[in-house]
Amino acid sequence: MTAAHAPVDTGRWFEDFAVGERFTSAPRSVTADDLAAFTRLSGDDHPLHVGPDAMLQGPFGIAVAMGLLQSLGFHGEAVQGLLDTHWTYRAPIRVGDVVHLELTVLRVRRTRSGTRGTVTRHMRLVGDDGVTRQEGTTTALVAARGSGPDDDGRAFGSLGWGRAVAAALDPEVATLLETWDGTIGLRCDDDEVHLRVYRGAVIDVSRRAPHGATFTLVADALTWLELVEAPDNPFLRLAMTGRLSATGDGYEYLRLTRALHLVVDAARAIA
Structure with missing residues (x-):
């Protein structure tokens, strides 16, 4: 779903x-x-920020990104605060640039209280030349209308998601x-779920197996999203380019490549 150049709602x-979900803001001139x-405002008058080819201070970009986020209409009465920001500077921002914000919702998880949840967004500040100037993730705490239940189909790395993947294999x-006896871990950022396998059957799904995972398939939320949304299963391509990695027993990980491909197929099916 995409809303371009207009507020999403109030x-x-x-x-x-x-x-x-993906959204694009209106453009903004620098x-x-x-x-x-x-x-x-910042007091940063370093020579890099002076003269005809001056670069804007790095934090200017995230400030603009937050303003463009506000323009999308997300920040109504339910938003209770910003929890974290992880940000990377990719290219300079200069006077005369025209930038816009591209936003993707990566993670939606309810807190234990059930009355609110966290929403993590990937944010990319892009110039009109198509070059990414800055990007990163931000997480907001947002009040909920009710107590759920919530869909597990894209709750990558959660217990409910792991159970749904196991059921869809x-x-x-x-x-x-x-003939295999072991545990496959599936990790998305800080969330991990373990599938305990015995003689071909998943006999348990848990946050942690008693003896740990035999190996764990690791990817960030943006990569998991690509895994489930790509037209064809991109497991091998993303593994070969390093966006998917593994911890634990590397031999067993490589030996079970076909099985892991089918695990990803199950994740794609429930998404």
């Missing part, structure tokens, strides 16, 4: 966000007044693992 509650004002997995 405010969203926790239940209104869905993993995989002016000489922006540079002068941010220099006064192709019968071929049982054949591939009929």
Whole structure:
């Protein structure tokens, strides 16, 4: 779902966000007044920020990104605060640039109280030349209208998601693992779930197996989203380019490549 160059609505509650939603802000021009004002505000008058080819201070980009986020209409009465920001500077921002924000919802998780939840967004500040200037993730705490239940289909790395993946596995997995005894871990950022396998069957799904995972498939939320949304299963391509990695027994990980491909197929099916 995409809304371009217009506010999405007048405010969203926790239940209104869905993993995989994408939004694009209106463009914003960077002016000489922006540079002068941010220099006064920050006190950062380094020579890099002076002259005809001056670069805007790095934090200017995230400030603009937050403003463009506000323009999308997310920050209504339900938003209770910003919990974290992880940000990377990719290319300079200069006077005369025109930038816009591209936002993807990566994670939607209810807190234990059930009355609110966390919403993590990937944010990319992009120039009109198509070059990413800055990008990163931010997580907001958002009040909920009700107490759930919530859909597990894209709650990557959660216990409910792991159970749904196990239930959706192709019968071929049982054949591939009929002589295997071990635990497959699936991790998304800080969330991890373990599938305990015995003679081809998943006999338990837990946050942690008693003896740990034999190996764990690791990816960030943006990669898991690509895994479930790509037209064809991109497991091997993402593994070969390093966006998917593994911890633990590397031999067993490589030996079970076909089975893992089918695990990803199950994740794609429930998404």
